[in-house]
Amino acid sequence: MIEVQNVSVHYGQKKVVDNLSFILGDAELLTLVGPTGCGKTTILQALAGLIPISDGTIKLGSHTVTATKTIAPEKRQVGMVFQDFALFPHLTVIENVSFKLKDNAKADYWIELLGLTPWRDVKPANLSGGQKQRVALARTLAHEPAFVLLDEPLSNLDAALKDDLRWEIRQALKEAGVPAIWVTHDQEEALSVGDRIGILKDGKLQQIDTPENCFSKPQSRFVARFLGDASFLPGTLNTSSNIVATALGNAPASPVNDAQGEVDLLLRPDDLSLTLDEAGNGEIIWSRYEGSARLYGVKTDAGATVKIRCSHENIAEPGQRVMMHIITTHPLAVFER
Numbered sequence: 494m495i496e497v498q499n500v501s502v503h504y505g506q507k508k509v510v511d512n513l514s515f516i517l518g519d520a521e522l523l524t525l526v527g528p529t530g531c532g533k534t535t536i537l538q539a540l541a542g543l544i545p546i547s548d549g550t551i552k553l554g555s556h557t558v559t560a561t562k563t564i565a566p567e568k569r570q571v572g573m574v575f576q577d578f579a580l581f582p583h584l585t586v587i588e589n590v591s592f593k594l595k596d597n598a599k600a601d602y603w604i605e606l607l608g609l610t611p612w613r614d615v616k617p618a619n620l621s622g623g624q625k626q627r628v629a630l631a632r633t634l635a636h637e638p639a640f641v642l643l644d645e646p647l648s649n650l651d652a653a654l655k656d657d658l659r660w661e662i663r664q665a666l667k668e669a670g671v672p673a674i675w676v677t678h679d680q681e682e683a684l685s686v687g688d689r690i691g692i693l694k695d696g697k698l699q700q701i702d703t704p705e706n707c708f709s710k711p712q713s714r715f716v717a718r719f720l721g722d723a724s725f726l727p728g729t730l731n732t733s734s735n736i737v738a739t740a741l742g743n744a745p746a747s748p749v750n751d752a753q754g755e756v757d758l759l760l761r762p763d764d765l766s767l768t769l770d771e772a773g774n775g776e777i778i779w780s781r782y783e784g785s786a787r788l789y790g791v792k793t794d795a796g797a798t799v800k801i802r803c804s805h806e807n808i809a810e811p812g813q814r815v816m817m818h819i820i821t822t823h824p825l826a827v828f829e830r
């Protein structure tokens with residue numbers, strides 16, 4: 494278990510992590526996202542013991558760290574995985590994974606589990622990026638860490654490789670049964686691999702919850718925008734029925750911070766249908782081809798702009814009139830105007 498309570502970190506006078514608190518259960522995977530410079534790497538470094546904290550408490554199993562009572566990184570039993578793999582170039586895969594291990598069986602176990610057996614006696618220069626990252630993970634897990642910190646582990650890899658490897662890494666961490674924190678700048682990655690996701694801004698945790706809750710019940714417009722395409726459509730909330738009425742139809746509402754009366758409804762691009770219709774309620778202003786889908790920017794007749802994602806077969810051009818309807822049936826977040 495990792496327990497972080499009211500932790501702050503300063504670089505000189507500048508507070509870069511501000512009153513951070515969360516508890517991570519055994520085998521739980523937390524993904525941390527946020528704009529560049531928001532403090533993600535600093536949090537990992539503080540947990541690893543590479544930089545001191547200026548306030549608060551970190552509990553790592555039986556160890557407790559404070560601003561005045563620190564514990565050396567090598568005593569924290571931390572496993573770290575970096576974007577640049579950090580392998581020894583002169584050692585083979587098995588030598589890298591079993592480095593400083595007394596028992597090679599653990600190295601063999603993770604080499605096999607991560608599909609590296611055919612490359613057991615090969616040096617890193619002869620491996621692909623994905624294979625190198627598997628070796629780095631095998632080495633980390635073979636040393637039986639109490640917790641694992643991953644700093645952008647996939648950012649040096651091709652898009653095609655990332656999808657499979659993110660699942661393999663998640664499965665391996667679950668197999669190891671240790672708590673892990675995975676820092677990424679890729680919102681989609683954070684939403685898909687994390688048991689929970691934490692969204693940071695200026696060193697402060699804005700929200701920490703399941704990916705589903707953070708995406709569909711964001712506690713702020715910042716979180717709503719950061720996790721995906723977000724349009725805000727004016728509406729009026731009926732608080733007794735929790736239905737919001739908008740120019741594009743009614744929808745069940747999930748009010749944020751007791752929003753009421755005149756509100757803005759959060760719409761994701763899949764929450765709306767779109768058909769060509771001269772007598773419709775808006776006009777296409779731009780279109781973006783995405784391969785399997787098309788994303789449209791549409792101006793409603795009332796003057797709001799919304800984004801709508803449709804099948805690639807649904808072709809509309811800027812300037813064409815369209816009819817839009819809200820099609821989602823689950824409650825949508827509404828914010829005070």
Ligand SMILES: Nc1ncnc2c1ncn2[C@@H]1O[C@H](COP(=O)(O)OP(=O)(O)OP(=O)(O)O)[C@@H](O)[C@H]1O
Pocket residue numbers: 504509527528529530531532533534535536678
């Ligand atoms: N050694 C340092 N000395 C002074 N300031 C630093 C140092 N390292 C980082 N910072 C500052 O601390 C803040 C947080 O940096 P950090 O690297 O943790 O952000 P990040 O969220 O990981 O960013 P990115 O997504 O770009 O990697 C930034 O404003 C950065 O400029």
